[in-house]
Amino acid sequence: MVDEQQPDEALMLAYARGHAAAFEPLYARHSQRLWRYFFRNTGNAALADDLAQDTWFAVVDAAPGYQPSAKFSTWAFTLAHHKLVDHWRRHKPHASLDEETGEGMALAETLFANSGFDPERLQGRKDIARALLNALAQLPPEQREAFLLQAEADMTVADIAAATHVTQETAKSRLRYARAKLRQALEAGDEEPQKVPA
Known part of the structure; x- marks a missing residue:
């Protein structure tokens, strides 16, 4: 048993x-x-x-x-x-990643945990998921994979380095660049349109 x-x-x-x-x-x-x-x-x-x-x-x-x-x-x-x-x-x-699957919310929560940025300020959950998946699809494959290994497998930098056969510094850099690019893409989508004076 x-x-x-x-x-x-x-x-x-x-x-x-x-x-x-x-x-x-x-x-x-x-x-x-x-x-x-x-x-x-x-x-x-x-x-x-x-x-x-x-x-x-x-x-x-x-x-x-x-x-x-x-x-x-x-x-x-x-x-x-x-x-x-x-x-x-x-x-x-x-x-490219399917925009309508809603798969991006868990990634958004992982990406913005403790970051000070509130992804709920975007127009809605579907918009967040779509924006994140679009941004994720635009990442270089090595950065996307490093991010997903951490987000999905909860791997440490050392684990990611071992799994992908790179140095820990390379794995750390890939994660840092991936997070920065994803954050930048989502924050750009969160910007309020400026009102034109009448």
Whole structure:
């Protein structure tokens, strides 16, 4: 019997030892975050489905050799990063993020947490989501991915650096530039139109 309240790492070790039921809580905890990571990087729901499924197959394939040297989510999102890189190597990116999905609110909350900027001042939740997704789509891929690894996987700078095979300073710079560009794009959308004197 598997205790579904166990930490991710214990569940993954149990799954690696042959307890198939341990996979279900891992999947339930992380499947949506992995899917959002792919969707926000590609803008294509069907592709996000495929890449997420490929990542879960990779988790299953890697289970026998799994060692909890990092958080399970860090390990899984590192696998996800590799799947995304493999995809971009095979296909030239051309899709933009879907403006009407409403996927941007969680990102807006992550971006502006403790920043002093209140995204609710924009015209509405849909406008915030659309503006954020548009701004996110305009980021260079490396900056977008660093931001999404932190926003979706709750990865530290060190984890992002390890997952993307760059130095910690590079990962930190990518995050800093991504946040600054996203903030700038959303703040520009929040500016009040100036009234022309009659």
